[in-house]
Amino acid sequence: MEEPYMSRIGRVLMGVALTLAGIAGPAGAARADATGAACEVTYRAFRYTGGFTAGITISNTGTVAIYGWTFRFPLDTSATVVDMWNADLESDTGTIVAHDLGWNADVLPGKAIDIGFRADGTSGTPSSFTVNDLPCQVAA
Template identity: 60%
Template structure:
């Protein structure tokens, strides 16, 4: 491979790490999630706290988790809703896109249907998060 080809390969690799997903996967990145459900007739609400338990900032984020097939998110708070069912996908708002080490963000949603079992996993920028509580 030529020097130019090697240099391009390095630049592409660095670009992948420099973006939001790469920032969360960097050494020292870690997250934890607290998930609390409150049922009501015809649906439920959920309060979610995402903790940056690592020692690096998370700049921009995508938060994912599986949702019971019997439910659909109708409204998401403090995040942009990308996908409302099966695997819920949300992204940061402009004002909460930076999560400093040892801080947290509060999210939540209102769903129609049954809550079912709590999600089996959560990720922030494809980084698996541990469960709190």
């Protein structure tokens, strides 16, 4: 008697999982519509002896939502990122690459996300930033 009941629950859960997978798209996919996509980055560094922390605000200034993002920016080769928050760190030296964490993957037009990191070494302010390989404007 319990087995058919469990089967119905399993079927319902499988249907929900498939529906959510269809909405979210492929796992790890970084998608943005190139037409109407635009971003602006505010970078704030706080230096201390031996390293620095940085706070980064990434604003969607375009007219389309960003569904999943990969964020890239260069740091001096003397700097190594040792901790990052609100993003999944892929590379920690040279060109820094970070991805959304799922819960912060969608950035609607007019909205922003905040990420940050702590690094050993020194680095100037990065000269460029990209989201999904599209260049971002650097806030003044």
